[in-house]
Structure formats: C-alpha cells, structure tokens
Amino acid sequence: MNKVLLFNPRSAASKARIPNSILNIAASIDGLYSWVIVDGNRETDPWQKIKNYLETGEFKYFGVTTMPGPQLKQAIPYSKQTREQFPGVTIIWGGYFPSNQSRVVLTSGYVDYVINGPGDKCFPQLLNALENNLPIDSISNLIYYKDSEIIRTRKDEIYDQDELAPLPYEQLNELYPIKQYLGKTYLGTRTIAYHSSFGCPFKCSFCAVVPIYNARWKGKSAANIYKDIKFLKDQFGGNAIEFHDNNFFVSEKRTVEFSKLIKKEKMVWWGEGRIDTIDRYSDESLALMRESGCKMIFFGAETGNDEILKKMDKGGTQSSQEIRSFAARMAKFDIIPEYSFVLGTPADTPEQVMKQIDSDIAFIKEIKNINPRTEIVIYVYSPVPTEGSEMYNKVLESGFRFPEKLEDWISPHWEKFDLRKNPLTPWLTPEMIDKIKDFETVLNGYYPTVSDTRLTLSKRRIIHALATLRYKTGIYRKPYELKALQILWKYRQPELEGF
Numbered sequence: 497m498n499k500v501l502l503f504n505p506r507s508a509a510s511k512a513r514i515p516n517s518i519l520n521i522a523a524s525i526d527g528l529y530s531w532v533i534v535d536g537n538r539e540t541d542p543w544q545k546i547k548n549y550l551e552t553g554e555f556k557y558f559g560v561t562t563m564p565g566p567q568l569k570q571a572i573p574y575s576k577q578t579r580e581q582f583p584g585v586t587i588i589w590g591g592y593f594p595s596n597q598s599r600v601v602l603t604s605g606y607v608d609y610v611i612n613g614p615g616d617k618c619f620p621q622l623l624n625a626l627e628n629n630l631p632i633d634s635i636s637n638l639i640y641y642k643d644s645e646i647i648r649t650r651k652d653e654i655y656d657q658d659e660l661a662p663l664p665y666e667q668l669n670e671l672y673p674i675k676q677y678l679g680k681t682y683l684g685t686r687t688i689a690y691h692s693s694f695g696c697p698f699k700c701s702f703c704a705v706v707p708i709y710n711a712r713w714k715g716k717s718a719a720n721i722y723k724d725i726k727f728l729k730d731q732f733g734g735n736a737i738e739f740h741d742n743n744f745f746v747s748e749k750r751t752v753e754f755s756k757l758i759k760k761e762k763m764v765w766w767g768e769g770r771i772d773t774i775d776r777y778s779d780e781s782l783a784l785m786r787e788s789g790c791k792m793i794f795f796g797a798e799t800g801n802d803e804i805l806k807k808m809d810k811g812g813t814q815s816s817q818e819i820r821s822f823a824a825r826m827a828k829f830d831i832i833p834e835y836s837f838v839l840g841t842p843a844d845t846p847e848q849v850m851k852q853i854d855s856d857i858a859f860i861k862e863i864k865n866i867n868p869r870t871e872i873v874i875y876v877y878s879p880v881p882t883e884g885s886e887m888y889n890k891v892l893e894s895g896f897r898f899p900e901k902l903e904d905w906i907s908p909h910w911e912k913f914d915l916r917k918n919p920l921t922p923w924l925t926p927e928m929i930d931k932i933k934d935f936e937t938v939l940n941g942y943y944p945t946v947s948d949t950r951l952t953l954s955k956r957r958i959i960h961a962l963a964t965l966r967y968k969t970g971i972y973r974k975p976y977e978l979k980a981l982q983i984l985w986k987y988r989q990p991e992l993e994g995f
C-alpha cells in the first residue's frame with residue numbers, strides 16, 4: 497500500500513505548537529494508510545527530511561496544510577520541488593489558504609487537488625479513489641482541474657465532531673516528542689494548543705471562515721474535549737490550554753459543562769469568542785468560567801463605529817456601546833478581554849478613511865480608560881475574498897486585486913499583506929499606515945501586553961514612563977525611542993505569534 501507524507505510548513509519562528517491541522521488529517525487515515533508527518537516547526541531542514549522519505553519510493557501522496565503568510569514560504573517551493581524531482585507523487589493541499597484561493601493554487605501546475613474545508617472524510621475517500629482508479633466527482637469538499645476547468649464538488653455539512661477519529665497523539669509523539677510542543681506562554685509553562693469546533697454561526701464580511709463554513713458551527717462535546725486535555729496533562733504534563741477555535745464560546749451550555757469538568761485540573765485556559773455572545777452569558781456562567789481557569793478571552797471588537805460594524809456584517813448585536821459595557825463587565829469577573837481592532841477600512845474619500853482611523857484610536861483609548869487591563873491587538877484592514885459582501889465590492893471598486901500567480905504570494909510585499917501589517921490596499925496611504933503603526937507602538941509602550949512573559953516589571957515601568965507623554969498628548973509620530981526598546985527587548989506581538 498502506498499504511504500502518505502503529511503507536511504506542516506513552518507508557521508512560527510519559535511514555540512512550535514501541536515500541529516492540529518495536519519494531525520486531524522493523519523487521524524482521518526489512521527489505520528487505513530501508513531503515514532508520517534514532517535513538521536516544519538520542528539525541523540532545521542524540512543526539505544531534506546521530505547526528500548529522504550520520498551526517495552524511499554514508498555510515498556505516493558504529499559499532503560500539505562497551509563494558511564496564508566509564512567507557511568507558504570515552505571509549502572510553495574517544497575511542492576514545486578516534489579513535482580520536479582518526484583513527478584509520480586500526487587500533491588494535495590488543504591487548509592484556509594487553498595480553500596479560499598483554489599484557482600491560483602491549482603493553476604500553479606504543482607498541486608493536483610485542493611481540499612475545500614474539512615478534510616476528515618474527503619481525504620481518505622480521495623486516497624481510496626486514487627489507489628483504486630475510481631471516479632472522484634462524487635467526493636465532497638474537493639476542488640480540482642479537469643479539462644482546463646476548475647471543478648468544485650458539493651460541500652458537506654460540518655461533521656459531528658464527536659464521531660471523528662481520535663487524534664493520534666501517541667504516533668505524533670513517536671515522530672516529535674509532544675512535550676516539546678507544550679511551550680511556555682502567559683497561560684502556563686506547558687501550554688496545550690487544542691481545536692474543539694469548526695466554523696462560526698456568523699458571517700462577518702472580512703472573515704476567511706465564512707466562505708468555508710457558511711455560518712455553520714459544530715463543536716466537540718465538553719466531555720470529549722476534557723478527555724483529550726486530561727490525556728495531554730497526564731501523559732505530557734500540559735498545564736494550560738489555548739483553544740484555537742474560531743469561536744469557542746458559541747454554546748453557553750458547552751462552555752459551562754467544560755468549565756465544570758476542567759475546574760478540578762487547575763489549568764489556565766484561553767479562547768476566542770464574540771462580545772455579543774458572551775455578553776448574553778449569565779453572571780453565574782462567567783464566574784464559573786473564571787474559577788475554572790479562564791483567564792483571558794480574545795474578541796473581535798473591530799471598531800467603535802456602528803456604521804462600519806454594520807458594513808462588516810458582524811451579525812448579532814455587537815455595538816460600540818456593548819464593546820464598552822462588556823469591557824467593564826469582564827473586569828468584574830477578573831477575565832481579561834483581549835480586543836482586536838481592524839483599522840483602515842475603506843471609505844469614499846481619503847479624508848473619511850483618516851477620520852475613521854482617528855476615531856478608532858480615540859475609541860481604543862476610551863476602552864483602556866474603562867478597563868485598563870483590556871489587551872488591545874491592532875490589525876490593518878486587509879480584504880479576504882468573501883464575494884458579494886458590501887465590503888468586498890468596495891474593495892474591488894478601489895482597484896484591489898489578489899496575486900495571479902502562486903509564487904507571487906511569497907514575494908516580500910504580499911507576505912506582509914498576509915500578516916495584515918502592510919496591506920497593498922489602494923485606499924490606504926503611507927501616512928495612514930504610519931499613523932496606525934505609530935499609535936500601536938505608543939500604546940504598546942504605555943500599556944505593555946501582559947502576554948509577554950519576558951518583559952520584567954522594571955522594563956514595563958521604563959517603557960510605560962517613556963511612552964506617557966506621547967500617549968497623553970496624542971503625539972504619536974515617529975516613536976523611535978519606543979521602537980528601539982521594543983526591538984532591543986524583542987517585544988512580542990500576539991497577532992503574529994499567538995501566545
């Protein structure tokens with residue numbers, strides 16, 4: 497039987513996390529096919545390792561997961577080299593990038609199939625069809641080229657998460673000791689990365705989750721999450737959890753059940769949620785969550801402008817007023833709200849864009865006044881192709897286009913665009929980007945993030961004092977003195993590196 501080589505390209509400069517995307521895919525074929533994982537986060541020369549495996553002649557399938565950004569820097573050249581040096585190997589890509597950018601991926605000539613969204617059923621079915629020369633057009637969640645036409649097969653509903661195969665942690669541990677995946681973070685000394693649900697019930701117009709899951713969400717039961725976490729705690733010493741779900745908190749019932757189970761384990765945990773969803777939780781639920789170890793929650797606050805919130809199609813009830821009052825409510829329960837904002841959204845005139853940036857800066861400062869422990873994460877708006885939305889049409893009208901060749905995604909300026917740090921969006925002038933960045937530097941100086949465990953109290957005091965005048969007077973321009981300190985102290989940015 498032909499073997500399967502699964503590859504997780506490097507995604508983080510340090511702190512490798514459990515590679516959940518590729519591990520889920522390994523689970524889907526475990527017991528059916530022999531597989532190995534090459535984790536780019538754990539290899540100094542992943543290509544050499546891939547090549548060694550392929551040279552055995554035993555591997556016929558090369559499966560690659562990739563999100564936009566730095567993972568493409570290995571996904572693209574290694575797939576290309578595989579095609580050139582091992583033309584008999586079938587190359588299959590999955591994950592957020594190929595699902596949302598399938599055309600550019602398939603026209604590269606070195607990716608044969610794209611898995612569109614969850615691969616749990618589609619991947620084993622595709623391998624079975626290829627192994628046995630069966631037709632593939634009835635397999636769901638697949639995108640491929642046929643007679644110079646892109647074929648997208650039907651999309652399955654999200655699967656019942658409790659019915660999926662268990663994650664093969666033990667096999668992973670043989671390839672890469674799991675202990676080394678449990679890194680030191682703000683949450684604990686051995687932090688587990690766990691993904692407990694797929695999709696999201698909302699349809700924000702800028703979000704890459706929407707085209708894939710179309711406002712659907714399904715989560716594992718609290719009992720099953722607990723079972724995995726307990727295993728990772730007992731076997732490998734995990735003592736904190738970061739949930740990587742797009743929206744962990746959709747079901748209050750599930751959150752409460754999980755909190756009750758995890759409480760006795762004394763583990764600190766973190767996840768991503770919606771302000772309006774969690775604001776509907778009862779006081780008892782919030783108190784229980786905190787008691788059970790929930791120390792911080794990440795929220796997409798996005799902006800203080802109600803008009804723009806509407807355009808972003810946040811759905812639900814999120815308003816600027818709720819963003820404010822919720823920051824205060826979280827303080828009562830001692831849960832740190834980590835609010836992310838998206839600055840630089842398109843508008844009709846440059847003056848309006850700039851005015852909006854100014855008003856978001858003022859809003860962020862207001863939130864900090866209401867609850868100074870609120871952690872602020874700032875992104876510069878960069879569009880994802882959620883076709884048909886008002887925002888997306890505006891982006892196209894402004895002349896914006898995505899790259900047409902796969903390799904262009906790893907050119908230096910597009911890479912920055914992926915990181916949402918320096919988008920090539922026509923409505924943003926360098927002056928606007930500078931204003932956002934300079935404010936971010938001053939804000940991070942005045943309120944250093946608690947999630948940077950390397951920043952000592954004295955360093956915090958020094959940078960806070962240095963930033964005070966700028967923060968209070970609103971003179972953010974060219975804060976070189978703060979930038980120098982941040983570089984010197986390797987100030988970390990949660991938006992790029994996670995915890």
Ligand code: B12
Nearest residue numbers: 507517559560561565566567590591592614615704742994
């Ligand atoms: C963890 C994570 C990170 C970590 C990476 C950790 C690691 N693995 O080492 C860090 C913090 C470094 C990171 C950074 C970034 N990330 Co990130 N990240 C995630 C997150 C939260 C979880 C990924 C995960 O493990 N999912 C769990 C698995 C099980 O789900 P999955 O990946 O969807 O896999 C399923 C299918 O997609 C498919 N599949 C996936 N891969 C493959 C491969 C094969 C062969 C097959 C057959 C199928 C298949 O089958 C799987 C099982 O059903 C996702 C959001 C999310 N909830 O998924 C964002 C997400 C993928 N990240 C995103 C982005 C944009 C980034 C950044 C580029 C920018 C940023 N500021 O966030 C940076 C830079 C990336 C980099 N350095 O390369 C976006 C992608 C959006 C888009 N436009 O496509 C997401 C969706 C977050 C979001 N909602 O905006 N990220």
Ligand code: SF4
Nearest residue numbers: 696698699700703742
């Ligand atoms: S709530 Fe979050 S995950 Fe859900 S659609 Fe909006 S941005 Fe995406």
